[in-house]
Amino acid sequence: MNLVTLAFYFFAVLTLAFAAVVVFSRNILHAAFALLFTFFGVASMYVLLQADFLAISQIMIYIGGILILIIFGVILTTNITGVEVKSDKTGRLQLVSAGIATLLLAATLIGVMTTTQWNTAEVPAVDATAEAIGTGMLTRYLLAFETASMLLLIAIVGAAFIARKKPV
Amino acid sequence: MQSTNFIWDLFGVNLLTVVAVVALPLGFVLIYALVAILAELKISAWIQERLGPMRTGPYGILQPVAEVIKLLQKEDITPDASSKLLYNLAPFIIFSGAYAAFAVIPFSSAFMPANINVGLFYVFAIGSISAMGIVMGGWASSNKYSLMGAMRSVSQLISYEIPAAMAVLSIVVLSSSMNMQEISHAQTGYFWDWYLFGGPGSWTKVFIIPFTITLAIAYFIASLAETNRVPFDIPEGESELVAGFHTEYGGIKFAMFYFAEYANMFVVSAIFTTIFLGGWNSPFGEFLQGPGWGVMWFILKSFSIVFVQIWVRWTLPRFRVDQLMYLGWKVLLPVSFICFFAISLFVMFK
Structure with missing residues (x-):
């Protein structure tokens, strides 16, 4: 296993783990901060794909712009309105429909991935x-x-x- | 192309050398921070006609070492009302953000940790990770002063990033490269070949010299604001906010904020050195020019900028918030836009 493969698995796990935190965290601010690591992980994927400009644009726009705005919004609203930024329990109907939609999407994506004829070649x-x-x-x-x-x-x-x- | 990393030439790329390449700037940052803390103490003392620290070691030169040892020994306190995880994570995020910028700093023609083509863009992007750390620390402390300090700090950082980026972009237009190593190479020669004085070229460059000098001043002012230094230290103004976003931090975590601030000071000075002062080039043609001497010139130039930052800190009073925003949006931004426009025209018709 060489360094690039190692880096790939490291960043893949990082991205997925923090994406899970974003989805499952009850505290919106924790979710926003977890998004930082997810965006960073995606940027590293771009680096590993040799898209250096895209990777840095990702950090600049998503972390430096959008994420800071989200966090500002959340912090300022809680301080002004005093509303607790915690999400409630997900209802059963939403849970079931979301689960079915996710499964369908995952099945389609995996199907496309396995049936497509990928023409791979060594790229300089x-x-x-x-x-x-x-x-x-x-x-x-x-x-x-x-x-x-x-x-x-x-x-x-x-x-x-x-x-x-x-x-x- | 000439190699830009002597460690990889000597030992090849493997896990050990990667660790070495990462650790080399870290050692530099730690030693540099100690020197800069001492410089801050001593220069402030000279400006105010005091002696400064005199008792720890000859002329007090061991004072920063003593301070670090003191900070290491302090009890690690986590406030009860704080959000524990984020509170403990914030110092690490801020220091990583500051330290990540060292990856693209060309210390010499033979040493630059990562030779990437979008180096200058990278430095600006990675600065936003520090901003995230500041918000995280300020919010997690559950302290009004911390939160307000963090807000002020980040809004200031975002405002002043634009004029700084315009100044850097003008030099990118002039040198047609974002690679800090290539920008340094372009300025090889005498000191009038530096981009501060219009860069290398024929006599026609006299038309852009006023603009490049203005941009250098604009970048310097913006960089002071980005590192939260006086006269732009409203986020930490002790008379209004106790200490800003790190009010609740103590011991080693506070030391990490402190180190990150000094690391950031060096980063902005290093960018200034690279884009305006010729990077690792000797000011006098072939005089002491070379990879080894390059490190000396680079550190000498960067430390001079750090010295000016300290000098400004102990000379000027603090701005008010409205003055800060006025300066950023209504003075620096139009000025840097005009300079950028003039330089672009010059490059088009050259």
Whole structure:
């Protein structure tokens, strides 16, 4: 077993274990902090797949942006409204339907995974992905890229509009 | 391509050498933190016309060692109302976040723990793990002061990350690389080839010299705010918040926060050195240039920046919160955007 395989299993277990904590934890803040390790584990998967730029974007956007916002939201709401951030017991109907949906999804995914003809080949190590991603975004995928940025801009303007001080 | 890690050249890549590559910067951080703590004590003393610590060892040079031993011996207290697991985890997360940045710092042309192509981006991303640690510690302490300190700290960190990133991005545009080793290589030569003075190139670079110098100042100010140093230490302002997010911490856990702060100071200084001051290059062409001397130059330059940080701390008073936000969003951000725009235009029409 070489170092890369060892690293893969380590991070895979890390990701799955903390994902389980996210789902099963009663305390929302504990779930949010467990999400930190899950995101980090996913970033390591990207590293092992030689997608360095994607891995770092994952850390930057999900941990540095989204997760901090989630935690801020949770902390501030509990302190202002005094509502306990604990989830209740899951009802039986929800539990059964969620279980069936999960089983179906898992069965489909495993089925697809085992029946697909994977054409594997030795791929030479990729040196830099940032340049290829940049070129791709500004040439072939320009429309999608610009549409996404317009959507984000509209979201920012909308958020500022909702949050602004209302004229009295 | 030239090798960037002499340990792997000598012994090959195996589990032992990986441990060695990881442990080398750790040893450096621990020794550096002791030196920086002493420097902080002594420089503050000189600025205030005192002697500073004089009794532990000659001229008090063993003072930081004594302090660390004291912190190690203290009782490990966990507050009753705290969330135990997160409270105990937070110091580790913060220190790992600060220490992870050392993976891409080019100490010399022959030693950089991990030579990755998106090094500068990595440093900014990994800083967010420290921010998570701060929130975790502040919340888990179950103390109003801790929580408010953590909030202030993180909002400050997010605000000032943008001007700092713009400054770094401008240099990335200029050098067309995010690899810190390649940026260092590009500045080989005399000190006027550093990106502080427009980088290598013909006389036309005089047009961008004002912008690069402005960016260097903007980055330095933003880095002070990111490391929560005076004049931006509102998160720890002792007159309002006791000690900010680490109010409830003591003993070795407090020491870890302390070490993380000093490690962060070095990281931002090292980035400043790499992108503006030529990294491990000698300022005078071939004079003392080489992999071994590179370590000396790199540490010398970085320590000078750390020295300026300490100097600023003991000279300036603290900002108010509104002044801090004003400076970040209405001064530094537009200024760094203008500089970025000017440099991009220059690179396009060069």
